[in-house]
Amino acid sequence: MEYSHRYAAYPTQTVAAELERHIDIHRQAYNYTRYEYENVDADNIGSAYKHHYRLPDWKDEFPVFSEVNSKALQRTVTRFYQNLSTLSEQKQNGRKVGWLKWKSPKEFQSMTYSQSGFELKNTSGRHATVELSKIGDLRIRYHREIPDEAVIKEVTVKKETTGEWFVSFGLETDDEDLPEKLDVDSLDTSNSIGIDLGILNYIHTSDGLSVDWLDLDEEYERLRREQRKLSRKEEGSKNREKQRVGVAKVKRRIQRKVLDFQQKLTTWLVREYDAVFVEDLDVKPMLEDSHNARNKQDAAWRQFITLLEYKAKLYGVHVEQIEPRGTTKECASCGAETEKPLWVREHSCPSCGFECDRDANAALNVLQRGFEELGLGWPESTPVETALPTDTSEFSEVFAKRVVESGSPILNEAKALA
Numbered sequence: 001m002e003y004s005h006r007y008a009a010y011p012t013q014t015v016a017a018e019l020e021r022h023i024d025i026h027r028q029a030y031n032y033t034r035y036e037y038e039n040v041d042a043d044n045i046g047s048a049y050k051h052h053y054r055l056p057d058w059k060d061e062f063p064v065f066s067e068v069n070s071k072a073l074q075r076t077v078t079r080f081y082q083n084l085s086t087l088s089e090q091k092q093n094g095r096k097v098g099w100l101k102w103k104s105p106k107e108f109q110s111m112t113y114s115q116s117g118f119e120l121k122n123t124s125g126r127h128a129t130v131e132l133s134k135i136g137d138l139r140i141r142y143h144r145e146i147p148d149e150a151v152i153k154e155v156t157v158k159k160e161t162t163g164e165w166f167v168s169f170g171l172e173t174d175d176e177d178l179p180e181k182l183d184v185d186s187l188d189t190s191n192s193i194g195i196d197l198g199i200l201n202y203i204h205t206s207d208g209l210s211v212d213w214l215d216l217d218e219e220y221e222r223l224r225r226e227q228r229k230l231s232r233k234e235e236g237s238k239n240r241e242k243q244r245v246g247v248a249k250v251k252r253r254i255q256r257k258v259l260d261f262q263q264k265l266t267t268w269l270v271r272e273y274d275a276v277f278v279e280d281l282d283v284k285p286m287l288e289d290s291h292n293a294r295n296k297q298d299a300a301w302r303q304f305i306t307l308l309e310y311k312a313k314l315y316g317v318h319v320e321q322i323e324p325r326g327t328t329k330e331c332a333s334c335g336a337e338t339e340k341p342l343w344v345r346e347h348s349c350p351s352c353g354f355e356c357d358r359d360a361n362a363a364l365n366v367l368q369r370g371f372e373e374l375g376l377g378w379p380e381s382t383p384v385e386t387a388l389p390t391d392t393s394e395f396s397e398v399f400a401k402r403v404v405e406s407g408s409p410i411l412n413e414a415k416a417l418a
């Protein structure tokens with residue numbers, strides 16, 4: 001299993017200047033890889049592996065490329081081809097894509113040491129040191145230890161738009177060291193959960209728990225103020241650059257709040273359940289078509305699902321993405337379909353008479369499809385029998401603020417009250 005740990009870094013002025021110089025050299029290498037890909041005979045390029053053989057010639061022609069670590073330089077060439085591959089995959093999926101652009105200094109703010117050229121030292125305290133070849137020592141805040149069974153495969157140094165520095169360690173753990181997933185035949189509705197990614201609520205679960213949206217109104221109001229200030233600054237002035245950093249910091253604060261919220265929510269899910277089923281949503285058209293696009297963007301559902309899958313491997317939990325089409329219309333009790341406009345918040349089946357909250361019905365359908373995905377039958381005794389209508393006093397709701405302030409354990413309290 002491959003994953004990463006990220007740490008805040010605090011370089012000295014000398015090291016920071018050297019980092020910026022090295023990153024700019026890597027930017028030039030990236031752009032030159034792009035140039036050669038377009039202009040050099042295809043027999044000599046076409047893959048990262050072939051392109052690596054051209055690097056000695058680069059260093060003879062442009063001595064500046066000799067000033068950076070050779071493995072890191074190879075990784076930059078590989079980075080171009082990885083971006084190229086991503087572009088090709090998007091095109092195959094029917095998306096309209098252009099061509100990889102030439103990178104300006106503002107667009108290229110990181111570099112990666114792969115396999116060698118780095119060493120993690122002094123890890124006994126709250127801070128540690130990363131020694132980088134041809135640069136020097138970089139101090140990081142070592143807020144969590146790297147597991148003993150993990151192998152550091154690469155180190156990425158990045159400067160954010162806010163001016164902050166971060167170091168990410170690419171880790172690899174043998175699958176044998178990970179906890180085993182519970183046998184599929186042992187799964188039932190008591191240790192499994194279906195999740196509906198909602199409109200009025202962030203998520204709604206098949207066992208009657210809903211988690212409210214994260215309130216970011218104050219942050220967005222501050223962002224608008226800072227952006228208005230930025231628009232009044234003179235282009236190219238120091239005051240404009242200072243204000244640009246201020247805008248970036250507000251955006252970064254929003255991103256961190258969303259990520260923190262998702263981290264706590266996904267941790268609770270993988271600790272509480274042995275199987276989690278979630279809708280496989282195509283977020284892009286939702287953002288384009290919906291009047292509520294900003295809220296959906298704040299939801300960062302793709303990031304939420306990615307975190308859920310990553311943590312499921314660490315905790316030995318089954319996570320399956322389920323086809324979402326029809327989960328709202330379909331009755332969780334009898335399967336009959338009923339059209340529902342967005343303002344209708346309660347499911348009432350004209351066929352069997354089953355009534356419950358609209359999102360609860362969708363979550364139950366997700367759970368049922370999840371069982372089908374794993375080849376399990378739908379048990380005779382199901383959560384459908386205990387699903388509650390919208391106006392019931394027993395309906396359990398958790399505010400996002402409680403999740404953020406108290407962490408994931410607060411959800412256990414809410415579930416106990418349900």
